[in-house]
Amino acid sequence: MEENKPNKTERSESAIKKQTVKKYATWGVITFVIVVVIWGFVTAYKNRSQISESDIISRMGIHTHPELAIYVKGIKQEMPASLGVRPSFMAPVHTHEPNGVIHLEFQGLVQKKDITLEQFFKIWGKDINSFGTNMKMTVNGKESTDYGNYLMQDKDKIELRYE
Secondary structure, eight states: OTTSSOOHHHHHHHHHHHHHHHHHHHHHHHHHHHHHHHHHHHHHHHHOOOOOGGGEEESSOEEEOOEEEEEETTEEEOOOTTTTEETTEEOSEEOSSTTSBOEEEEOSOEEGGGGBHHHHHHHHTOOTTTTOSSEEEEETTEEEOOGGGOBOOTTOEEEEEEO
16 A cells, blocks of 8 residues: 555655746746736837827816807707716716806816817717708807817807707
8 A cells, every 4th residue: 555655755756846837837927917018008009199289279188168059940959967977977078057058177188179069069979960950150159160170168159050
């Protein structure tokens, strides 16, 4: 019976082999993780979008309140309250009340595309032509043809009239 039992030297060699395999496996996993992380950073760096200085509104955020009124065949449309507001999240472009005041509250970098009228409609889940295609737009009483590309400014009075 004692002949089948491994001796002390064989047990020690077996333990050393197991320890060596475990060490190589650990280093293999660590190396793999490091390579994946480096690959992720390189890919993100290569794929980052280049932002032109002319597309930047602010690097320190903004807090402005343009107003939007929408009329369809002369009838004013009510804007939804709490648009872009969720229990645990508030979009930088949102409303609080159905009074037409749009809140533009951004932290850090703000690009032109962030404050377009079209961006507001996207957050609303609508297209600027959702109310019709025959539209006239005025901003602060002056006609504008910028439509969805219009960059909303503080205290703007924007009117969209659909016939």
